[in-house]
Amino acid sequence: MIKSILITGCNRGLGLGLVKHLLSIPNPPDKLIATCRNLEKAKDVQLLQLQPLKLNLNSDVTDFNSYDDFKLKLENILKDDGLNVLFNNAGTSPKSTKLHLVKPSQLVDTFVTNTVAPIMLTKTLVPLLKTAAQKNSDKPIGSQRAAIINMSSILGSISENNTEGLYPYKCSKAALNMATKTLSNELKNDNIVATSIHPGWVKTDMGGPKAPLDVDTSVKGIVDLILTLSSDHNGGYFQYNGKALPW
Incomplete structure (x- = not known):
């Protein structure tokens, strides 16, 4: 059981799906904090506010001053218990494909959202x-103690890259993978797991209708x-079904 989890980018797609599924499991988190840029426009997330002990917050991940x-x-929400899981899910992908279509603003904006x-x-x-992590020192290393999960993509894998285009998205996710690996090194002694997850090619606004999942x-x-994260996942890169992926 996870006591608390914060998920960014929950207005639609995978973020909203994660919130709904976490609420449906036998032992949902005591505190599930879902964020999105504009809660007033996120009607589906608002409906989930009816769940007890679950909270929704406005949060634009690119507004660093906030x-x-x-x-x-x-x-104020978590009190002295701290945060068990930080799930950096919010992301963006511009529509540009081939090199001749890429604009500097697309690269910069995508890196700010997906990596910075x-x-x-x-x-x-x-x-x-x-x-x-300290409060739950009697628990096994993983999400019961403390974990950082970064929503990556197989498109961020350098060794698996055999397609053209999508420069902003691919490069930003490869950089995010490097951040995950570096976090895993820096926070290992604090018993905090850091891992990257590829959700698969999913039928969302970003993935499109042709996606198989x-x-x-x-x-x-x-x-x-x-729920099964352990020290073996620290600094790793995994598909949604648990399969390890190459960097």
């Missing part, structure tokens, strides 16, 4: 993760992986 206030809100924001949000919230299949696998 991070300190966001941390204070979390501290997860690093900076983790930096802000790592004290809460350390508190949870539905959201339910992907998020079920991801939640199963979260």
